[in-house]
Amino acid sequence: MATISENIQQLHGRIERACLQASRSVDTVTLLVVTKTFPAADVREAFLAGERRFGENYVQEGVDKIEALADLRDQVEWHLIGPLQSNKTRVVAERFDWVHSVDRLKIAQRLAEQRPPGLAPLNVCLQVNISGEDSKSGLAPAEVAEVARAVAALTGLRLRGLMAIPEPADTLDAQRVPHRALAALLAELNTALGLAMDTLSMGMSADMDAAILEGATMVRVGSAIFGSRPRPAAQTPPPTVT
Numbered sequence: 001m002a003t004i005s006e007n008i009q010q011l012h013g014r015i016e017r018a019c020l021q022a023s024r025s026v027d028t029v030t031l032l033v034v035t036k037t038f039p040a041a042d043v044r045e046a047f048l049a050g051e052r053r054f055g056e057n058y059v060q061e062g063v064d065k066i067e068a069l070a071d072l073r074d075q076v077e078w079h080l081i082g083p084l085q086s087n088k089t090r091v092v093a094e095r096f097d098w099v100h101s102v103d104r105l106k107i108a109q110r111l112a113e114q115r116p117p118g119l120a121p122l123n124v125c126l127q128v129n130i131s132g133e134d135s136k137s138g139l140a141p142a143e144v145a146e147v148a149r150a151v152a153a154l155t156g157l158r159l160r161g162l163m164a165i166p167e168p169a170d171t172l173d174a175q176r177v178p179h180r181a182l183a184a185l186l187a188e189l190n191t192a193l194g195l196a197m198d199t200l201s202m203g204m205s206a207d208m209d210a211a212i213l214e215g216a217t218m219v220r221v222g223s224a225i226f227g228s229r230p231r232p233a234a235q236t237p238p239p240t241v242t
């Protein structure tokens with residue numbers, strides 16, 4: 001079995017190849033290491049391999065790891081990427097650096113009010129249901145402009161961009177379609193609203209290459225680094241980028 005550090009090295013190679021194919025500079029893509037379900041010791045191993053950004057899905061699990069790795073707190077960023085209920089916003093506003101999963105104005109308002117004034121503004125992305133799946137959380141594309149305008153005006157938050165979890169697809173071309181749509185939406189909103197959103201949070205272990213080809217600036221990768229999680233979702237291997 002490859003070690004976490006070996007997997008991270010491999011993953012950076014994969015990011016480089018996708019960037020090369022996309023004619024993008026490798027430093028335009030940031031790796032967010034998704035640590036949900038994996039123990040703090042694994043996060044530390046990723047830190048020792050050079051990683052500085054970690055993503056958690058569940059608030060309490062994230063807080064537990066932030067506490068277990070308190071000695072690293074000044075050197076790392078913690079990102080919440082999973083669904084956020086309004087009764088959990090306070091601890092998130094106090095403890096995290098980013099929230100990728102804002103899907104209602106009310107959540108953003110609470111985070112803004114609860115962000116401690118001594119901390120830098122909380123970075124947020126709006127989650128978009130880009131594939132239009134009934135079961136997925138996220139704003140419908142047509143709702144995003146109104147929410148983006150309101151969120152951009154909140155002090156305590158910094159609106160950084162858009163996030164999506166597209167429906168799984170088997171081929172690289174099919175995977176590119178929703179990523180392209182999210183990138184187009186970001187560009188359109190920046191122009192229409194006069195915003196400077198700089199983050200496209202898209203691409204996971206299975207579709208990272210397609211996301212990079214379509215302009216992802218932050219890819220969120222877990223299983224390609226740590227192995228499959230306890231309840232693994234059926235997954236197809238990523239298409240090869242040549």
Ligand SMILES: *Cc1c(COP(=O)(O)O)cnc(C)c1O
Pocket residue numbers: 034036057081082165204205206220221222223224
């Ligand atoms: C779990 C998760 C990821 C990482 O998925 P992998 O397939 O393990 O790379 C990325 N984003 C979100 C929102 C997730 O929940």
